[in-house]
Amino acid sequence: MAYEALDFYDIDSLLTDEERMVRDMVRDWVDEKILPNIEKACHDGVFPDEWRVDLGEMGILGAPLEGYGCPGLSYIAYGLICQELERGDSGVRSFASVQGSLAMYPIWNFGSEEQKNHYLPKMTTGEWIGCFGLTEPDYGSNPGDMITRAEDKGDHYLLNGAKMWITNGTIADLAVVWAKLDGVIRGFIVEKDDPGFTAPEMTGKHSLKASVTSELVFQDCKIPKDRMLPDAKGLEGPFSCLNNARYGISWGAVGAAQSCFSSAKEYALSRIQFDHPIASFQLVQNKLAWMLREITKAQLLAYHLGKKKDEGTWIPEHISLAKMNNVDIALDIARMARDIHGANGILDEYPVMRHMANLESVKTYEGTHDIHNLILGRYITGIQAFTRES
Amino acid sequence: MDWCFPPSVGLPKIHRGGFSRQSAGDDMGIAVLLKQVPDTTAKISISGDRVDETAVSKWSMSPYDEYALEAALQLKEAGGEDIIAITCGPARAMKMLTDAAAVGADNLILIQDDGVTDSTHIQSLLAAAVKRSGADVVLCGKQAADTNGGSTGPGVSHLIGAACVGMISEVSAEGDGFIALRASPTGNERVEVSRPCLFTFDKGATELRRPNVRGIMMAKKKQIETVTPDDLGVTIGTSSVSLQSHSPPPVKPPGQKFEGADSVPEVVAKLRDEANVI
Numbered sequence: 001m002a003y004e005a006l007d008f009y010d011i012d013s014l015l016t017d018e019e020r021m022v023r024d025m026v027r028d029w030v031d032e033k034i035l036p037n038i039e040k041a042c043h044d045g046v047f048p049d050e051w052r053v054d055l056g057e058m059g060i061l062g063a064p065l066e067g068y069g070c071p072g073l074s075y076i077a078y079g080l081i082c083q084e085l086e087r088g089d090s091g092v093r094s095f096a097s098v099q100g101s102l103a104m105y106p107i108w109n110f111g112s113e114e115q116k117n118h119y120l121p122k123m124t125t126g127e128w129i130g131c132f133g134l135t136e137p138d139y140g141s142n143p144g145d146m147i148t149r150a151e152d153k154g155d156h157y158l159l160n161g162a163k164m165w166i167t168n169g170t171i172a173d174l175a176v177v178w179a180k181l182d183g184v185i186r187g188f189i190v191e192k193d194d195p196g197f198t199a200p201e202m203t204g205k206h207s208l209k210a211s212v213t214s215e216l217v218f219q220d221c222k223i224p225k226d227r228m229l230p231d232a233k234g235l236e237g238p239f240s241c242l243n244n245a246r247y248g249i250s251w252g253a254v255g256a257a258q259s260c261f262s263s264a265k266e267y268a269l270s271r272i273q274f275d276h277p278i279a280s281f282q283l284v285q286n287k288l289a290w291m292l293r294e295i296t297k298a299q300l301l302a303y304h305l306g307k308k309k310d311e312g313t314w315i316p317e318h319i320s321l322a323k324m325n326n327v328d329i330a331l332d333i334a335r336m337a338r339d340i341h342g343a344n345g346i347l348d349e350y351p352v353m354r355h356m357a358n359l360e361s362v363k364t365y366e367g368t369h370d371i372h373n374l375i376l377g378r379y380i381t382g383i384q385a386f387t388r389e390s
Numbered sequence: 391m392d393w394c395f396p397p398s399v400g401l402p403k404i405h406r407g408g409f410s411r412q413s414a415g416d417d418m419g420i421a422v423l424l425k426q427v428p429d430t431t432a433k434i435s436i437s438g439d440r441v442d443e444t445a446v447s448k449w450s451m452s453p454y455d456e457y458a459l460e461a462a463l464q465l466k467e468a469g470g471e472d473i474i475a476i477t478c479g480p481a482r483a484m485k486m487l488t489d490a491a492a493v494g495a496d497n498l499i500l501i502q503d504d505g506v507t508d509s510t511h512i513q514s515l516l517a518a519a520v521k522r523s524g525a526d527v528v529l530c531g532k533q534a535a536d537t538n539g540g541s542t543g544p545g546v547s548h549l550i551g552a553a554c555v556g557m558i559s560e561v562s563a564e565g566d567g568f569i570a571l572r573a574s575p576t577g578n579e580r581v582e583v584s585r586p587c588l589f590t591f592d593k594g595a596t597e598l599r600r601p602n603v604r605g606i607m608m609a610k611k612k613q614i615e616t617v618t619p620d621d622l623g624v625t626i627g628t629s630s631v632s633l634q635s636h637s638p639p640p641v642k643p644p645g646q647k648f649e650g651a652d653s654v655p656e657v658v659a660k661l662r663d664e665a666n667v668i
Contacts, residue, residue, distance in 0.1 A: 002431040002448045021492060021606045029600065059603035071603045 001266075003031060003087075006258055008296045011303055019077045025058060026084035034088030039348045042209035047095060047171065055096060056126020062104040064244075064309075068120035070108070075309035079251035079302055086252030087259045090358035091211030093252040098167045099123065101244035103130025106176050106187055109240065110232035115189065119174065131172035131199075133163035133190075133216045134238045140165075141371050142386070144235055148179040148218065150188060156225060157181070157188065159196070159218040165365065169199040169214025176229075177216065178238050187229035187237050196221030207361040209354075243319050246366045247309060250322035251302045253362065254295065256355045257330035260337035261291045263350050267341050278340070287336050294329040301325060317379040324372035331359040419497070421474045421525035422462045423516055423546065424490060425452045426483040427536040439635035451486050454531025457591040460598050461561050462529050463494045468563060472496035474523045478503045478515050484614050491609035492601035498614040499523070501622065508629035509537075513545030518622035520550055526586040527568070532557050533590075543590035552586035559594030 005027075012020065033054060041048055055061055059071050060081050066072035073081075078100075086093035104123050107115055122128040139146050148161025159179055169175065175190045175197075190197050202213045229237070265288060268279035278284050305322045308314040334356035338345035346353050363369050371386075378384045428434060429448035434441055451459070462473045475495040477483045480503065487498040501515045520528055528547070533540035547554035558581070560571040567584035572592070601609075619626050648657050661668045 001433060002429050004447045017488065018606060018610050021488065021601070021609070022603060025492075025601050025603075025606065057602055058600070063603070071607075073603065 003027065003262065006261055006292060006295055007299075008292055009300065011299050014303060015076065015080070016074075019074060019080055022060070022073060022077045023080040023084060026060065026081050027087075029054060029058065030084055030088035030092075034085075034092055035351075038089045038092075038210060038351075038354070042089075042091075042348075042354060045203070045205075045209050047091065047168075047210055047212050051092065051095070052126045052129065055099075056124070059124070061096060061126055062100040062108070062120070062124045065100070065104060065108045065120070065124075068108065068116050068124070070104070070120060070124045074306075075247065076303070076306040078248060079306045082248040082252040083255035083258075083302075085255065087255035089210055089354065090252065090256060090362050091208045093248070093255070094167050094208060094211045097245045097248045097252070098132055099126075099130055101248055102132030102241045103168075103172075103174070103176050105244050106132075106229060106232060106237065106241050107189070110187060110229040110237060111189075112226070112230050114226065115229070119189070128173040129168055129171055131166050131168040131175045131214070131216070132238075132241065133166055133169075133175050133177040134242075135163060135165050137162060137164045141368060143178070143238065144185070146178065146180060146185070148177070150179040150181040150186060150228075152181065153222075156222050157228065159188065159190065159221040159223065161218050163216040165202070166199070166214045166216050167208075168212055169216050170201040171212050172199065175199070175216055176241075177218070179218075181228075185234050185237065187232040188223060189227040189229070190216075190218070190221065190223055191227075194221055194223050207357040209357075239316070242366055243316055246319045246323040247305065249362060249366055250298075250305060250319065250326045253323075253326035253330035253359070254298050254302055256359060256362075257291070257295050257298065257326075257333045260330075260334045260352045260355050261288075261295060263352055264288065264291065264337035264340040267344070267350070271342070284340060287340055291333050291336060294333060298326040298329055317375055320367065320372040320375040323367065324369055324376075327359060327363050328369060331356065331363055334359055418527075419471045419474045419523055419525040420462045420465055421476055421520045421523055421528045422455070422459050422490070422495065423520075423528065423530035423542060424455045424459065424475055424477045424486060425531070425534045425536075425542075426450070426477065426479055426486040427452045427534055430535055434638075436636055436638050439637070441636045449482060449486070451489060452531050452535045454533060454535070454591050454593065456531075456598050457559075457594055457596060458529040458531050458589070459490055459493070459495070460596055461589070461591060463599065464596075465527075465561065465563060466494065470563060471525075474499065474525055476516060476519045476523070477501065478506070478512050478519075487614050488609050488612070489601065491612045492605040493599055494605065496612075497523070498612060500614050500616045502616060502618050504619070504626075506626060507633050508631045509539055509541045510545065510630060511624075511626050513542060513549060514624050515619060515622060516542065517546045517549035518624045519617065520546065522617075522622060526552070528552065528586075528588040529561070530588070530590055532592050540590075543588055547588035550586065550588070552588045553583050554588045554590070555581050555583050556590045557592045558589050559592055560596065561589055 062070045063073045063078040063081055064075050082093050085096055104120060107119050123130055134143050136146050151158045173192050177188045177190050178185055196219045198217045199214045268284050269277050271278045301322045305318055334352055337352040338356060341350055341352060374385050426449050428446040429450040432446050432448045435445045466473055473495045474497040475487055475490040476499045478501040484500055491498055499519055501519055506512055530543050544554050555570045558570040558572040561568050570581045570589055572579050
């Protein structure tokens with residue numbers, strides 16, 4: 001049965017033809033390539049290389065970036081891409097988010113012309129995979145206290161330290177790594193064959209199983225001087241990347257929620273208990289109505305934020321609200337959808353349990369749910385509550 | 391098995407009226423006839439005695455037409471002419487034309503059909519649009535996924551005076567003509583045909599290309615030429631064929647479950663007498 005996206009408030013009518021075409025292209029690809037294969041990929045714990053090739057061929061990596069071979073699509077179109085990819089699986093959207101927002105964007109925004117010309121054309125086609133190294137084993141929500149250091153050795157930099165929870169790390173051709181140079185956070189491009197650099201894969205995940213998650217280890221890692229991003233200094237550099245990734249997540253979560261809603265609706269209409277479809281019972285209808293309500297609100301939030309991104313009138317707090325809310329409701333919808341599916345909900349025949357497990361990660365990465373609340377709390381009160389220090 | 395027919399015993403080189411190729415090397419164009427149909431995975435509902443088109447969740451290019459378009463793109467890439475995508479249908483079919491442009495169609499023509507359902511009328515409109523375009527090679531699906539009529543290709547070829555090679559899976563340019571490949575019960579047939587000609591496509595082994603962002607951005611700049619029957623000089627007369635009604639397929643009876651070895655005779659009897667499979 002063709003996927004019928006929930007669009008209660010006719011968001012579709014607000015999109016341009018180009019945005020709809022891009023969305024449909026990705027939606028069809030997800031139907032054709034992701035949905036029939038995602039359970040096996042999760043079971044095997046791999047991100048099939050064929051998906052990388054397809055994403056590159058579709059031309060959606062680094063979607064909103066312009067120049068250097070990048071597509072230059074609107075942020076709405078980028079959001080729609082994330083939505084459709086995450087309807088397939090959060091791991092697939094994570095791949096695209098990391099490549100576009102976390103690896104390509106810092107090079108595009110903070111890199112030298114030489115760096116842009118060298119890396120971006122091959123990254124937008126998917127030929128080169130990038131990853132983003134900010135989080136460390138002991139510094140997640142508090143990246144400002146990172147341990148990883150860079151030393152200026154005259155004709156090269158020497159990196160020492162370790163990063164953790166790095167999507168795409170093991171399969172990446174390059175990593176954008178944030179490290180302190182003379183006490184100031186700077187961005188460095190580390191290539192996979194640089195001496196002293198390794199990226200072992202982290203295993204044993206119950207979530208994002210079709211996504212590669214890695215450590216990045218730098219042990220006297222020697223990189224040339226021209227690999228530092230010249231225009232990024234301080235936490236603003238990595239945070240600006242995270243803003244774009246978080247924006248994409250706010251749309252992606254809608255896709256995961258849509259998948260769960262669609263499955264729950266279909267199941268409720270076909271599952272007969274007490275001689276009637278369970279969709280005819282009030283408690284189930286109440287759950288479906290709540291899902292519709294929350295998805296519709298999340299869609300409007302994401303769409304309006306997208307307009308603000310395209311107009312340049314957004315502030316980071318807008319993104320915090322959308323990321324936090326949309327992932328939150330998506331996770332609740334996944335749980336409720338599992339409930340509607342009864343025992344069947346735990347099977348890989350249905351997507352809900354996979355989305356639920358994925359969304360636990362999505363709730364945590366790119367700024368945890370609580371950190372986004374603190375960002376909003378600071379916005380409301382003017383008082384930061386991240387630390388005990390004033 | 392691969393039967394290679396020499397040109398003399400393959401499809402006769404038919405040269406009928408309707409076209410006069412100007413000279414070798416002229417850019418005449420490849421016409422592809424496309425139809426927008428309910429997606430094969432979309433739920434179809436009947437309202438009254440008609441398919442409720444407003445309830446169709448997804449409209450797509452008819453799958454056999456997709457193979458025709460892919461073949462046209464390959465001909466073009468092999469040094470062929472520009473592709474003229476032609477459809478006869480309502481305004482919503484413009485999206486399908488833009489989709490065709492996104493993968494490489496050069497010119498887009500929508501014939502406003504004003505609800506025409508008579509297949510002979512549609513053939514007349516398509517044939518007139520093909521003639522007007524100047525194309526002397528036409529590709530289309532062997533049948534549409536909604537009506538499964540299969541009359542468009544042969545009908546249009548008759549009207550434009552072109553040889554019709556049906557049910558093919560591949561076509562390639564050969565000199566000034568083409569070589570087409572089609573499956574037969576005893577192997578594959580290679581058929582040589584000269585211009586003007588029309589090919590209808592079956593599903594082949596060819597992998598269909600999907601659009602990409604670059605194609606989509608190019609497609610939005612392409613104009614769709616909208617023409618009416620009057621523009622094409624076609625007068626839609628009285629229908630000789632009219633659709634009386636649509637009806638849903640009969641509801642499938644619920645499945646039956648048998649347990650234990652004792653039920654084997656009953657199952658065998660049902661398979662023999664009711665299902666007629668043994």
